[in-house]
Amino acid sequence: MCHDNDGIYRVKLLYMILVQLAVDSDTEAVANQGFKLGCISCKMRGEVPATAAVNWYFKASDDDEFSHLYSYEDLIGDVIDPRFYERLDWNGSKQTKDLQDGSIYILNVTYNDTGTYQCRFNRVLMYPNYEFQTNASKTIIINVVPRLTRGMASIFSEVMMYVSIIGLQFWLVVEMVYCYRKIAAAGEEALRESAAEYLAIASESKDNCAGVQVAE
Template sequence: YHCSDVLHQCISVVLFKRYIYRCAPVCAPVSLCNGACAEVDSDTEAVAGDGFKLGCISCKIRGEVEARAIADWYFKAKGQTEFVHIFSYDSETAIIIDNQFDDRVDWNGSRNTPDLQDASIYILNVTFNDSGVYRCFFRRTLLYNAYEYETTVTKLVHLTVVAKATRGTASIVSEVMMYVSIIGLQLWLLVEMIYCYRKIAAAGDEALRASASVPSSPSLNT
């Protein structure tokens, strides 16, 4: 292929990589907004004094079957052996049960439906005492024509509260790999440009030599 094609393709790849890197943090949540249920693990690191979402999603296996569900949250603090019931959500009614979380927990899950699939909650003004294990418990009843079938799902979230936000290892590695890819592509582009320059220069020299080797036409005497 021609050198111009190589340059065009390489530049396009570099620009695309940069676009993906800049767009990824913004575009990532969009994949969850298409109406389909996707079970995503909760974040596990909260910053003291900030708010934090405890995620808990349990997708219904039979999407065409009507259902109703109740969600409960339990908490086991560091050093403790038993879970304490802290929150309940039933029939669009949220109840904070444990005094430690009074006025600090909001429902952040499914709304305007008895068929809960997202039981996430939001903790306001996180404290270091909120570190520990949270258990999300779904009790779902599938409503068939002739009978009802009850299922239960339990999910655990191990929450750590820190004084200052830290970047996850996966985020750091992804950024490093992105920069390595961009630098590698730019080096490849440089090599291709040098190659094309030499090829064009060689073709020009060959044309000059061919032109010089052609004998000039004898002049005609009048």
């Protein structure tokens, strides 16, 4: 079996970069339409059970401080900011307390929604003898426009995302070829060792038989 922990880590890291590029490419919301605020925080070790809570905060363009916008914990979401009542839905991980995706969706965007949004992940990793708490945050600046326009940053991010996907696929093919050759070489070595052992046993048996005949 081919083991390459560094390779697996590089795949995960590149995947997270791709996800980040895809999420960060959207910074303009169109008035009177829906808009997704993406926020992803993946565990580095998937085998460790965990629970997570997600809190969103909002600071309008004319505000000085952030206000608590939304909270999601124990499969229950709560819209806290009255400016977003009946206009906000959970768009993240479903039917699990181990949240990886903390995205939300704003319905009927208004110009007053222009501002800075902050997503905060509070995750508790549950090991056999103790618990470990981790925090992650992401800030998104949204500008509400009459119609969607694409800036150079958005185009560059999308191009880089596709280039990275192609690079990742090529790297995976190289890894598969490397593992196949490693497994094939190990199999050939095992066959050679088995053949050498068989020949040694056969030679020893022949010598023993010759000795018995001479003694007779």
